[in-house]
Amino acid sequence: MLLEKNISLQCKNMMKKGSSSFYQAFKWLPRKEREAVYVIYSFCRMIDDSVDEPENSPYTLDELEYHLNKLEEADGHFIWSALRWVFDEFSLKKEPYHIQISGQRLDFVQKSYPSMTELEDYCYRVAGSVGEMLIPILHPNPNQSLIDAGISLGKGMQIVNIIRDIGADQRLGRRYVPLELMKQYGYSEADWHDQVVNQALKEVISALTDQADQWFFEGLRYIDEYPNKSAFAMKLAAGYYREIIAVVKENDYQVFTERAVVTSQRKSHLLLQLTK
Template sequence: MLEARLAAECEAVMKQSSASFYEAFRLLSSPRKEAVFVIYTFCRMIDDSVDEPEIAFYTLEELEERFETLETAEGHFIWPALRWLLASFPLGKEPFRTQMGGQRMDRVRTRYRTMEELEDYCYRVAGSVGEMLLPVLHEQPDVKITEAGTWLGKGMQIVNILRDVGEDQQLGRRYLPLELLERCGYSVEEFRDGRVNEAFRLVAAELSALAREWFKRGLQGLHTYPADSAFSIRLAAAYYAAILDAVHANGCDVFTKRAFVDDEGRKSLLRSVLLEMAAAERAPHGGEKPSIRAEMALHESEKSGGRAEVWPGLRPGHGLSDESRPEEPPQRLAL
């Protein structure tokens, strides 16, 4: 098992930065739970090194250097935690290298031309997270299960791109591919002006449909996961689908409004996933029912008003997403 002190450090990072994902993944059994905490923490550090270098503990280059010499890396609790992670699960270094490479793209690229280019970016900063998590969450992840994990991560990234259009536009970034804008009859000039019209709603609808299709692919084979892993994954997907719903409830105005789900919506999602997983138990292929810990989480959520954040890196310009730094708090995601 991971040393208690290291586990507590990583858990604290996830709990503080991502309330909704912490609520889902803390229900995992050990050592899976601790492994997710470690992965999250390192992804957060990668994310911060690019997004907020002024407060980051390491630069991206320093993280890469120490990661490549992990056996001797010291100076931060993440290094012994990562050594434990890689020794305890059939997980290699390549997904982490992919993640860091994807984060580097945000330094030099602020425009995308084709959907293919965007999908490649989504894989690097989000699909790679699926590759990190699969050996932890699944006992025998085959090629199909691994592919599903990358699809789910990429779908989540599409949601973040759509949700954060306005914020990234203010930073001079356009993650919406030019070919998509042209296909929907929406001009770059309209994008720069932040216009929400029927053409832009077509853009949003196409991205939403793509994200939902990738979610569908990502959840294939869910019944083959251990029960707690399946619950955590399904709950995470439900959070992201709710963000899409909120975008469209706002009339697709992602330039001046920030999509969010209120506390009651968060509780409703938790209830819905519990019922869905219980129904899956009775399905012909028979997935397992989530453990009593999942049901306890519903009771605990009634007492907490925790703001939901999303995984670091899953956000344009930041890799995995983080809603923890709102400029306009009422518009922030609060699952």
């Protein structure tokens, strides 16, 4: 059974508006799987917006969790019937969604990260959990190795998000770049406050990029075990995210005042490379 057409369109529009890279990568999936990704992305977007843009969110984080717990009777928004559909069609579990919510809840109480260990936990909660949600959509019978790889891919993407959004997060009073990493390369908290772009910051970002690349490698390790269209979508999504780092470098690591954006032309070039 396919998702109701008008609900599918609303979820699709949420994804196109929220992440053109994700939309462009996953639109190649078969219809049922594509619509499931739209739904999952839309719900995750609502979770994120409830924290970062509460004035524009129809629900608080607690309300989203409450309705998720009572999903069978939840109403008042198209997302609930959409979630019921995707949970039923793909026999999904709620645990990754609760993990996602727990990660977003951290943003209320933790504004900076002392260590890579703590940052990895955050990346797992807010993005690795998304990989955990999507793998049962992208693979008909995933084992634990595939799920773990999906978690790694999500964590890698979150590191890229953190690098890209350094300036925006700083304006919100947040610093996800671990203090231990800053100290390791001689980049001080005063430098951070003053938005200094120097060799030390470049080394910090390079270290974060190396970690992201490791997680991308782990995330795509079993890519040949996926259906062709799923494998293509995952490789394209990873390629789009990795291209963000290329733009950061082209901007000479000015991450405080410039947001690295991958143009449509660059995305088209990546698409052509993968289809050769």
